[in-house]
Amino acid sequence: xxxxxxxxxxxxxxxxxxxxxxRTVGSLVAPGEAEAYHFCGHIYTTDSCPHPTGLPRxxxxxxxxxxxxxxxxxxxxxxxxxxxxxxxxxxxxxTDAEGVPLPxxxxxxxxxxxxxxxxxxxxxxxxxxxxxxxxxxxxxxxxSHNRHRINGDKSLTGYCYKxxxxxxxxxxxxxxPC
Amino acid sequence: MLTWVLAxxxxxxxxxxxxxxxxFSMVETLAPAGYAGRLRTTLVACLTxxxxxxxxxxxxxxxxxxxxxxxxxxxTGAVAVATAIAVAAxxxxxxxxxxxxxxRRQVPESWRRVLPVPLAAGLYGVLLGLGFTxxxxxxxxxxxxxxxxxxxxxxxxxxxGLAFGAGRALPVIALAPVADGDRGNAAHAAMAERxxxxxxxxxxxxxALALCAxxxxxxxxxxxxxxxxxxxxxxxxxxxxxxxxxPGGIGYLRRGGSTFALPGRDPALAAGLVGWxxxxxxxxxxxxxxxxxxxxxxPGGGAFAFSDQWVVxxxxxxxxxxQPRNVSAPPRIVAxxxxxxxxxxxxxxxxxxxxxxxxxSGSQIRLLDLGAGHERVLRSERRALLLNPSFxxxxxxxxxxxxxxxxxRLGRPTRxxxxxxxxxxxxxxxxxxxxxxxxxxxxxxxxxPGGKPPPLAPRPPAGVSTTLWTTALxxxxxxxxxxxxxxxSTTATVLSVRR
Numbered sequence: 001x002x003x004x005x006x007x008x009x010x011x012x013x014x015x016x017x018x019x020x021x022x023r024t025v026g027s028l029v030a031p032g033e034a035e036a037y038h039f040c041g042h043i044y045t046t047d048s049c050p051h052p053t054g055l056p057r058x059x060x061x062x063x064x065x066x067x068x069x070x071x072x073x074x075x076x077x078x079x080x081x082x083x084x085x086x087x088x089x090x091x092x093x094x095t096d097a098e099g100v101p102l103p104x105x106x107x108x109x110x111x112x113x114x115x116x117x118x119x120x121x122x123x124x125x126x127x128x129x130x131x132x133x134x135x136x137x138x139x140x141x142x143x144s145h146n147r148h149r150i151n152g153d154k155s156l157t158g159y160c161y162k163x164x165x166x167x168x169x170x171x172x173x174x175x176x177p178c
Numbered sequence: 179m180l181t182w183v184l185a186x187x188x189x190x191x192x193x194x195x196x197x198x199x200x201x202f203s204m205v206e207t208l209a210p211a212g213y214a215g216r217l218r219t220t221l222v223a224c225l226t227x228x229x230x231x232x233x234x235x236x237x238x239x240x241x242x243x244x245x246x247x248x249x250x251x252x253x254t255g256a257v258a259v260a261t262a263i264a265v266a267a268x269x270x271x272x273x274x275x276x277x278x279x280x281x282r283r284q285v286p287e288s289w290r291r292v293l294p295v296p297l298a299a300g301l302y303g304v305l306l307g308l309g310f311t312x313x314x315x316x317x318x319x320x321x322x323x324x325x326x327x328x329x330x331x332x333x334x335x336x337x338x339g340l341a342f343g344a345g346r347a348l349p350v351i352a353l354a355p356v357a358d359g360d361r362g363n364a365a366h367a368a369m370a371e372r373x374x375x376x377x378x379x380x381x382x383x384x385x386a387l388a389l390c391a392x393x394x395x396x397x398x399x400x401x402x403x404x405x406x407x408x409x410x411x412x413x414x415x416x417x418x419x420x421x422x423x424x425p426g427g428i429g430y431l432r433r434g435g436s437t438f439a440l441p442g443r444d445p446a447l448a449a450g451l452v453g454w455x456x457x458x459x460x461x462x463x464x465x466x467x468x469x470x471x472x473x474x475x476x477p478g479g480g481a482f483a484f485s486d487q488w489v490v491x492x493x494x495x496x497x498x499x500x501q502p503r504n505v506s507a508p509p510r511i512v513a514x515x516x517x518x519x520x521x522x523x524x525x526x527x528x529x530x531x532x533x534x535x536x537x538x539s540g541s542q543i544r545l546l547d548l549g550a551g552h553e554r555v556l557r558s559e560r561r562a563l564l565l566n567p568s569f570x571x572x573x574x575x576x577x578x579x580x581x582x583x584x585x586x587r588l589g590r591p592t593r594x595x596x597x598x599x600x601x602x603x604x605x606x607x608x609x610x611x612x613x614x615x616x617x618x619x620x621x622x623x624x625x626x627p628g629g630k631p632p633p634l635a636p637r638p639p640a641g642v643s644t645t646l647w648t649t650a651l652x653x654x655x656x657x658x659x660x661x662x663x664x665x666x667s668t669t670a671t672v673l674s675v676r677r
Contacts, residue, residue, distance in 0.1 A: 038615035038622055045624035047631065052581035054612040054634070067612055075561040077581040077609020078643070083518070084538050086608075088643065088663055096647055096661055097411040097425035097670035100480070100495060103520040103536035105563050105579075113561060151625030 039067075041130035041137045042169055046149050046156070049110050049142050049168035050117065052077035056170040058140065062109035062124060070173060074105040075113070110170055111142035120144050122167060126159035131178035138172040181334055183393045184325065185341035187386035188239070191318035192231075192345015194379045197369065198313040200285050200306060204350045205366065208299055209357035213290045217355060224351040226300035228344075234307020235343030236336050239326045243335025246327035260328035264391035267321035271384035274377055277314050284312055307343040315376075318383045325390065403603055406674035407432075411659040412481065412523075413672045415652030416447035419465055425670050429454050433465060440468070448526065449486040455479060460489060474501055476509070481648075483526040488548050490531045495520040498533060500548050512546060513553075523648055527571035532556070532591070534565050534576070543567045543576055545591060557596050564596065568651040574599075575656050577646040581607055582635035584646045586658045586675060602656050603675045606638040608645050641665065652677075 037043060039055055048056040052075055055067035064073050071079050078086040078094070084104045086094040094102045108116070115122035122144045129136050143160035150168040158166035195201055207213050208227065214220040285305045289298040305311045309319050322342070326335045356362035368375060406413065410430075412423035420432040422445065429445030431438045431452055442454030442461060452465040460474040460482055474489050476482065476499065482491035490500045496515035501507065512531070515521050519537030526532075529549040535542045540560035546553040556574060557564050567576040574591040577584065584607055589599030614634055615621050623629040638644050643663045647670075650657040656675045661668055 038619045040616055040619070045622050047622045047625075048614065052611075053609060054614040055616065067616075073609060075581060076563060076579055077607055077611060079609070088666065089641070090666055092666060094643070094645070094663060095668060096645075097659070097668055098423070101520075102645060102647075103495075103522075103534075103541070103563060103565070104518065104538050105536070106538055106540055106561050108561055116560070149625065151622065151631075152627060153625035 039171060040132035041139050041171065044156070044158070045151065046141075046158070046166050046169050047151050049114050049150070049170050051110055051170075056110060056168070058110050058170045058172050060172060062111055062140075062170070063107050064110055072107070074107045076105045078105070080104070080107065111140075114142050114150075114168060115144070118144075118146075118167075120146055120167075123164070125161045125164060127172075128159055129174075132173070134177060136174045136176040136178045138174060140170045140172060141166040142168045142170060180393050181337055183386070183389045184322070184334065184338050187318055187383070187390050188235075188322055188338045188341035189345040190379065190383050190386045191316050191322060192235070192342040192347075193349055194316040194318070194376070194383055195306065195309075195314075195346050196349035197376050197379075198315050200302075200312040201315075201346075201349065202366075202370070203285070203287075204299075204302060204306070205353045205357055207290045207302070208295070208350065208354035209362075210355065211358045213298075214295045214354075219295055220355050222296045223299035224347075224354055226296045227303040228347040228351055230300040230303025230305075231307035231347040232303075232340055232343035234304040235309065235339035235341070235346070236307075237304075237339065238308050238310065239322065239339035239342060240332055240336040242323055242326040243330060243332045243338075246330030246335075260325045261391045261394045263321050263324040263328075264387050264394065267317035268384045268387035268391060270317040271380045271387060274380055275317075277317060279320075281310055281312060281314055303343075303347065306346045307339075309342060309346075316380060316383045318387055321387055321390075325394065329394070403673055403675050405671055406655075406657055407672040409670065410672045411661075411670035412444060412648050413650035413657035413659060414445050414447040415650040415655070415657060417450070417653060419447050419452065420650075420652065420657075421445035421447050421452060422672050425668075431465060438468075444481050446481075446483050448484050451484070453482065453484055453489075455482060455491075460484075460491065462489075472503065472505075474505070474509075481523040483524045483531070485526045485528055487529050488526060488531070490524040490526050490548075492521060492524060492533075497521065498524055498531070500531065512548060513544075522566045525567055525569040527569050530569070530571070530591075532567045532569040532574065534567060536563050536565065541565070543574070545569075554593065556591060556593055557599075559596060562596070565646070566648045568649040568656075570651050573651060575602075575649050575651045577649060577658065579608060579646065581609060581611075583607055584644070586646060586649065586656060588651075588656060588677065602677065603658065603673070605644060605646065605660070606636045608638075608643050610637050610640065610643070611635060 052064050052073050053066050057065045057067040059065050066073050074080045081087050086102050111122050111124050122142050125143045128139045141158045143164035144167045149155035155165035208223045210217045210220045285302050407422045410422040414421040423429050429440040440454045442456035444455045446453040451462045453462045458477045460476050461470050462472050463470045476491045478493045479491035497511050498513040499509045500512045501509040522534035524531050524533045531546050541564045542555050543557040543564050545556050563579040565577040575588050578587050584605050585601050586603040587599040588602050621631050645661040647659040647661050656677050658673050660671045
C-alpha cells in the first residue's frame with residue numbers, strides 16, 4: 001500500500017515537474033521560435049552588436065567578418081586582405097584613379113568597438129553552441145554592467161558572468177560540421 | 179522637409195485632377211449603379227484603380243527624376259530653375275489662369291465596356307496616375323515634373339509620384355461607392371456646380387507650390403551637388419580657377435568657362451599661379467599664358483601643393499618633402515609615415531601644410547607649420563578614415579568615412595571633434611552591409627521604443643563600391659573626387675558642392 005502510495009505520489013510529482021519543465025522550456029523557446037529571430041541559433045530578442053556589415057559575425061578574436069562568406073572586413077565594412085589592406089571582391093587592392101592604394105582602416109573587435117561607442121567597459125564572457133547551416137555556431141554575448149541592452153530595455157544575464165549582462169550579441173561560425 | 183512639402187503639393191495636384199473630364203468619368207464608371215453593377219465590384223475596382231494610379235505616378239515622376247539624375251541634375255543652376263518654375267506655377271495657380279500647355283486627351287471609354295471593370299479601373303488608374311495622358315487641371319503637374327528632373331533624385335521622385343497617384347485616387351474612391359446615394363449626388367453636384375471648390379483647391383496648390391519653392395531654395399547642399407568634371411580626379415581650386423587630372427593622363431585648367439590642357443600632371447592652384455608636374459619636375463606658371471614662373475626638382479614626387487612661400491610634394495604614400503619657394507634651402511622631408519600607415523595629398527596655405535595620416539590604428543588630419551616646425555592634430559578618429567584635407571587658411575575640408583556613411587565635412591582648422599564640422603555632402607559607405615538578418619529570419623523589434631528598431635544605413639548597389647577621395651576648396655564651392663570601383667575597374671568623377 002505504502003509502495004503504491006509512494007509510486008502514485010512519485011508519478012504525480014513527476015508529472016507536475018514535467019508540466020512545469022515543459023512550460024519553462026516553452027517560455028524560452030516556443031515551437032518554431034528558434035528560427036524566428038534574426039540569425040540562426042539566437043533564441044532571444046537582444047539585438048546584434050553594431051557591425052560594419054550588419055549581421056554580427058566575428059572571427060575567433062572577435063573581429064568583424066562578412067556574414068555571407070566569412071571574409072574579413074575593416075571598420076568601414078570594406079573587404080580587406082590578411083594585411084588589412086582594402087580589396088575588391090576579386091581580391092585586388094583598391095586604388096584611386098591613378099593606381100595609388102587606398103589607405104587601410106582599423107579593424108576593431110566588435111565587442112570592444114561597442115564599448116568605445118557606448119562609453120562603457122565591455123567583454124566577452126561565456127558562449128553557447130548550436131548547429132546552424134550544417135556547422136557548429138558559437139553564440140557569443142558582448143557583456144557589460146549596463147542595466148540596459150542595446151534595444152533600450154532591461155538587459156538579461158545570458159552567458160555573462162560576475163554580474164555582467166548581455167548588451168548585444170554576436171556569433172562565430174566554426175568549421176565543425178554537425 | 180523637402181520631401182514632405184513636395185509630397186503635399188503632389189497630393190493636392192492629384193486631388194485637383196478629379197475635376198477633369200476623366201475624374202468625373204471615373205466616379206461614374208466605378209459607381210455600383212454604373213458598369214460595376216454592385217458594391218463589391220465597385221470596391222475591388224476602387225482598389226485596382228488606386229494601385230494603378232500609384233504605379234502611374236511613380237512611373238512618371240520617378241522616371242523624370244531618373245532622367246534628371248542621368249543628365250547630372252541637382253546642381254545649383256538646376257535647383258534655381260526648379261525654384262523659378264515652382265514660383266511661376268504658384269503665381270499661375272493663385273490667379274486661376276487657364277492651364278497651358280493643356281493635354282486634350284481622355285482615357286479610352288471603350289475599356290469599361292469590353293474589359294472586366296476592376297481591370298479597366300486599374301488601367302484607367304495607371305493613365306490618370308501618369309498625369310500627362312489626360313486633361314491637366316493645375317500648373318502644379320507641370321511644375322512638379324520640372325522639379326523632379328531638376329532635383330534628379332529618383333527616391334524623391336517616387337515619393338512624389340506616390341503622393342500624386344494617391345491624390346488622383348482619393349476623390350474617386352471616396353465618391354464612387356456612394357455615388358448613387360444622396361451624399362454622393364450632393365458631392366457630385368457640388369463638384370460640378372460650385373467652381374469655388376476648384377478655385378479653393380487651386381489656391382491650395384498655389385500655397386503648396388510656394389512652399390516648395392521656398393524649401394527648394396533653402397534645401398541642404400545635398401541638392402546643390404553637381405558634376406564638376408567627369409573622368410577626373412585630384413581637383414584644385416583657387417579664386418575663379420579650377421583644375422583637375424584625367425586619370426592616367428594630364429592635368430586640365432578651367433578658366434572663364436574654357437578648359438585647357440596643361441603640359442603635365444597633378445595640377446595645383448594657389449597664389450594666382452597654376453602648377454603641374456612633368457616627370458620629376460614641378461613647374462609653377464601664369465594661368466593665363468602658362469609661362470613658367472619657377473621650377474622645382476622633386477625626385478619620385480607625386481601630388482603636390484604650393485603657396486606663396488613653400489612647395490610641398492608627396493613621395494610615394496609615406497613621405498612629404500618641402501622646399502621654400504625662393505629655393506633658399508634644399509628640399510627636406512617634413513613628415514614620414516609610421517609603419518604601414520599612409521600620408522595623404524598635402525594642402526598648403528602660407529607656411530601651414532595639412533595632410534592625413536591613415537592606417538589600421540585610426541586616422542588623423544594634421545597641420546604642420548613649416549616655419550616653426552610645430553605639428554599638431556586637427557581631427558582624429560579611431561574607427562573612421564579622415565582623408566585628403568584641403569585648406570585655405572581659414573577653413574578645412576575633408577572626407578570622413580565610416581561603415582554607415584561617407585561625408586564631405588567643412589570646419590575650422592583648429593583641433594575639435596569631427597561632429598562639430600558642417601556636413602556638405604554625404605553618400606553611401608564604401609562597404610556594402612547585409613540585411614541585418616539571415617534569410618528566413620527577421621529583425622528584432624522587442625525592447626525598442628515603439629517596437630521600431632533603428633533604421634539601417636543606406637548601402638551602395640551590389641557590385642559597386644564608392645569612395646570619396648581627394649578634395650579642393652574654392653571660394654564658393656567645395657570639390658571631392660568620387661571613385662567608383664566596379665568589376666575590377668575604377669572610374670573617377672569630381673563633384674562640386676555649394677559651400
